Amino acid sequence: MLRAVLSTLLAVVLGSVIISAVQALGHVLYPFPGALDPNDPDALAQVIAQAPLGALLMVEMAYILGCAFAGALVTRLAPGFGLRLPLIVGALFTLAGFMNMAAIPHPLWLAVLTTVTYLPMTVIGAKALGEAPGATGGAKNA
Numbered sequence: 001m002l003r004a005v006l007s008t009l010l011a012v013v014l015g016s017v018i019i020s021a022v023q024a025l026g027h028v029l030y031p032f033p034g035a036l037d038p039n040d041p042d043a044l045a046q047v048i049a050q051a052p053l054g055a056l057l058m059v060e061m062a063y064i065l066g067c068a069f070a071g072a073l074v075t076r077l078a079p080g081f082g083l084r085l086p087l088i089v090g091a092l093f094t095l096a097g098f099m100n101m102a103a104i105p106h107p108l109w110l111a112v113l114t115t116v117t118y119l120p121m122t123v124i125g126a127k128a129l130g131e132a133p134g135a136t137g138g139a140k141n142a
Contacts, residue, residue: 004085007077011089015070019062026058045105056110063117067093071125083123090122 030052037043048056070093071086078085097118101111 004078004081007074008085008088008092010077011070011074011085012092014073015066015089015093017066018069019066022062022065023059026055026062029058030055041104048104048106056107059110060113060117063093063097063114064121067118067121068125068128071122072129073125074122075126076129083126086122086126087119090119093118093122 032038032047036047067090070089074085074089075081094115097114101115106114
């Protein structure tokens with residue numbers, strides 16, 4: 001059980017690092033205006049409303065890559081749990097996504113798209129990598 005918990009936490013942390021890295025790349029490709037105060041929600045909402053499509057798609061790409069990696073990682077680190085752990089990881093990312101959407105206004109299409117990304121991408125990542133060779137009964141031994 002401890003292995004499952006630690007693997008889940010590590011997957012969320014490393015998935016978040018990937019999300020942050022891809023979003024940082026997006027900010028390099030599509031920089032914010034120079035005078036933007038990221039702590040001003042009104043100014044941030046205005047910038048997001050005027051952001052080019054590519055900048056918004058980088059946000060989605062960040063969630064796709066981060067969640068897929070996290071799903072693959074938790075499956076590899078804690079084999080034998082089937083899709084339970086990737087679904088927990090996806091649920092945690094979904095919760096964080098809801099909090100993000102509540103804090104920072106996003107276009108409706110992006111809010112819907114990202115909301116339906118987290119769970120499927122963690123499952124796809126888990127299934128793409130699969131469990132480590134010879135990994136059986138991990139849930140019983142964890």
